[in-house]
Amino acid sequence: xxxxxxxxxxxxxxxxxxxxxxxxxxxxxxxxxxxxxxxxxxxxxxxxxxxxxxxxxxxxxxxxxxxxxxxxxxxxxxxxxxxxxxxxxxxxxxxxxxxxxxxxxxxxxxxxxxxxxxxxxxxxxxxxxxxxxxxxxxxxxxxxxxxxxxxxxxxxxxxxxxxxxxxxxxxxxxxxxxxxxxxxxxxxxxxxxxxxxxxxxxxxxxxxxxxxxxxxxxxxxxxxxxxxxxxxxxxxxxxxxxxxxxxxxxxxxxxxxxxxxxxxxxxxxxxxxxxxxxxxxxxxxxxxxxxxxxxxxxxxxxxxxxxxxxxxxxxxxxxxxxxxxxxxxxxxxxxxxxxxxxxxxxxxxxxxxxxxxxxxxxxxxxxxxxxxxxxxxxxxxxxxxxxxxxxxxxxxxxxxxxxxxxxxxxxxxxxxxxxxxxxxxxxxxxxxxxxxxxxxxxxxxxxxxxxxxxxxxxxxxxxxxxxxxxxxxxxxxxxxxxxxxxxxxxxxxxxxxxxxxxxxxxxxxxxxxxxxxxxxxxxxxxxxxxxxxxxxxxxxxxxxxxxxxxxxxxxx
Ligand code: NAP
Numbered sequence: 316x317x318x319x320x321x322x323x324x325x326x327x328x329x330x331x332x333x334x335x336x337x338x339x340x341x342x343x344x345x346x347x348x349x350x351x352x353x354x355x356x357x358x359x360x361x362x363x364x365x366x367x368x369x370x371x372x373x374x375x376x377x378x379x380x381x382x383x384x385x386x387x388x389x390x391x392x393x394x395x396x397x398x399x400x401x402x403x404x405x406x407x408x409x410x411x412x413x414x415x416x417x418x419x420x421x422x423x424x425x426x427x428x429x430x431x432x433x434x435x436x437x438x439x440x441x442x443x444x445x446x447x448x449x450x451x452x453x454x455x456x457x458x459x460x461x462x463x464x465x466x467x468x469x470x471x472x473x474x475x476x477x478x479x480x481x482x483x484x485x486x487x488x489x490x491x492x493x494x495x496x497x498x499x500x501x502x503x504x505x506x507x508x509x510x511x512x513x514x515x516x517x518x519x520x521x522x523x524x525x526x527x528x529x530x531x532x533x534x535x536x537x538x539x540x541x542x543x544x545x546x547x548x549x550x551x552x553x554x555x556x557x558x559x560x561x562x563x564x565x566x567x568x569x570x571x572x573x574x575x576x577x578x579x580x581x582x583x584x585x586x587x588x589x590x591x592x593x594x595x596x597x598x599x600x601x602x603x604x605x606x607x608x609x610x611x612x613x614x615x616x617x618x619x620x621x622x623x624x625x626x627x628x629x630x631x632x633x634x635x636x637x638x639x640x641x642x643x644x645x646x647x648x649x650x651x652x653x654x655x656x657x658x659x660x661x662x663x664x665x666x667x668x669x670x671x672x673x674x675x676x677x678x679x680x681x682x683x684x685x686x687x688x689x690x691x692x693x694x695x696x697x698x699x700x701x702x703x704x705x706x707x708x709x710x711x712x713x714x715x716x717x718x719x720x721x722x723x724x725x726x727x728x729x730x731x732x733x734x735x736x737x738x739x740x741x742x743x744x745x746x747x748x749x750x751x752x753x754x755x756x757x758x759x760x761x762x763x764x765x766x767x768x769x770x771x772x773x774x775x776x777x778x779x780x781x782x783x784x785x786x787x788x789x790x791x792x793x794x795x796x797x798x799x800x801x802x803x804x805x806x807x808x809x810x811x812x813x814x815x816x817x818x819x820x821x822x823x824x825x826x827x828x829x830x831x832x833x834x835x836x837x838x839x840x841x842x843x844x845x846x847x848x849x850x851x852x853x854x855x856x857x858x859x860x861x862x863x864x865x866x867x868x869x870x871x
Contacts, residue, residue, distance in 0.1 A: 325351050327779075328441045328451030330427045330717075333361015335457035335752040335768045337408065338382060341415045342776045351451075352417075353443060355426035359412045362459050363404045368482045368505065368702075369512035371401040374603055374657040375763045376568050377538070378546055381407060383554040384769060388414065390550075393543055398535045398602075398657065429718035430454050432747060437788045437862060439748065452788075453779065455750045456714060460759050460833075463712030465705050465824060471500070473683030478700040482509055483707060492516040495699040498688055500680075502528050506704035507656040513702065514664040521696050522665075523673045523680060523688065526817075527645045529626055530658040534601025545569065557766055559840050570600060575607060582609040582618035594625045606651035614811050619649040626650065633662040640665075642674045652816035654760065709819040710755050710833040711735050721746035734822070734831035736801045738792035738856055739846055741771060747791040747860075750775050755833045756804040760820070762839045770839070774846050778854065788862040796856025808832040 329339045332354035343350040356364055373380050377394035412418050426444040439454035464483035482505040497517040499506055502524045514520050579585050597605040611618045627644045634640035664670050678690040687698035719727040722745045737743045740757025741750055752771045753759040759767055782790060822828035835842055849855055
């Protein structure tokens with residue numbers, strides 16, 4: 316890094332060069348702010364750079380899992396499939412970085428280790444593992460919600476002598492599993508995608524399943540010339556509709572909106588035949604929108620069970636061995652309270668002779684020995700490779716792995732010891748001029764994340780422009796505002812079935828992580844309206860100060 320870069324004070328230091336960081340840089344630069352991005356990896360792309368396991372694709376439709384801020388970009392980029400595979404998403408992000416000349420303001424191989432607020436200079440000092448420090452008036456965390464893998468504990472890894480991989484940390488060079496005995500631990504979204512591909516290659520594949528997932532067919536298809544023409548004609552309307560949709564980006568973009576309108580208020584108000592027909596429509600349509608078939612599916616356990624039964628019957632239809640079929644059926648949590656997986660050939664993989672399902676709820680993994688996995692019953696599975704598809708320390712993981720210190724040296728880890736609180740999921744009291752893109756209690760994973768990112772970035776940019784015009788030096792959430800937002804977000808969760816599942820949504824998958832819904836479940840439209848209202852009100856809930864003041868005093 317040139318020396319002058321480390322001594323310069325930036326308007327904005329952005330951490331991360333994924334979807335969020337790239338758009339932040341483009342937006343802020345366009346508004347005349349002097350911005351720089353620090354990226355830990357050796358290239359841009361964020362989660363879509365690090366994740367590259369076979370079978371990986373997004374569960375949001377490609378035409379929507381892309382930026383809407385530039386119409387020419389929308390017109391010139393052609394997606395090849397309904398649900399984009401990782402290489403295509405990464406190519407798109409590289410195209411965006413090049414097209415908008417972003418790379419010149421991105422410093423690669425700069426893993427941020429901490430950020431410290433200097434109250435006298437009204438600045439953040441951001442430090443990297445390579446020993447560099449950069450200063451910025453604003454620090455913007457664009458670190459992603461699913462960017463920190465939950466790696467195997469030393470007990471789970473044991474003294475395994477073979478190769479091991481985590482889906483979220485896949486090697487850059489292709490890995491061959493041909494002729495190998497492979498174990499996959501986990502059956503979440505990543506596992507559901509990687510298993511069919513590993514099954515095609517491996518000599519034998521053992522799937523170690525603790526909790527069966529609800530998996531819905533993706534019904535992926537190629538986007539032909541007719542689709543491309545349709546998109547070019549309609550993209551403006553669809554983009555605008557999506558900005559205001561309750562749940563954004565799931566389902567079939569081309570389908571008429573009428574299918575979203577439920578015929579009755581409860582699944583239980585429909586006859587069995589009507590219900591099955593409606594579930595079948597959503598099943599055939601593919602994508603993750605099936606829980607919207609009736610409005611009460613995510614609040615009424617009995618209604619939810621009708622959908623769970625429908626999906627269980629589908630497993631029976633596909634999986635030949637009845638014992639395996641039964642073991643694959645999710646139980647003990649309502650459908651949708653853990654993220655439903657989109658599958659392509661997942662259940663079919665269990666019909667192969669070289670694939671076995673090991674139910675580790677019944678016979679837990681006792682230890683991982685040098686030669687493979689030994690279960691509590693003493694059964695030994697000799698393995699050449701283990702693939703851990705064990706998920707992420709989601710939403711707060713990346714933020715709390717950095718030493719972020721605000722006013723009076725308070726660390727974010729101390730402040731969030733009982734769980735994260737953040738006003739609109741974007742700012743937290745005691746950390747002036749710090750913004751969290753896709754922060755805790757923002758809608759993130761319950762929306763199309765790219766739509767959420769664009770909303771956040773535009774909102775933050777408007778605020779920074781407003782501050783520049785007013786001559787403000789700092790902005791910070793008030794304690795009252797963030798408490799009220801957190802309570803509102805939590806109160807919505809209490810009305811639903813989400814607390815009934817042990818999920819990464821609630822922080823359950825990471826030992827010691829406080830149990831708290833990490834995502835705002837009120838939907839994109841409600842969230843956007845709230846953010847717009849806050850801006851229109853002159854930013855109620857935010858405290859601002861001028862440079863001549865030592866502490867924030869201008870309270871809206
Ligand atoms: P995940 O949903 O958290 O699944 C992790 C899996 O590993 C679960 O089956 C879990 O079992 C299992 N597991 C964890 N520790 C274990 C242990 N010690 N022993 C046995 N099993 C263990 O993680 P993920 O599959 O990586 O997905 C995370 C999220 O990333 C998804 O929900 C989705 O939002 C996103 N994602 C999206 C896509 C896509 O767009 N299609 C693809 C991949 C990921 P338990 O359930 O029993 O804990």
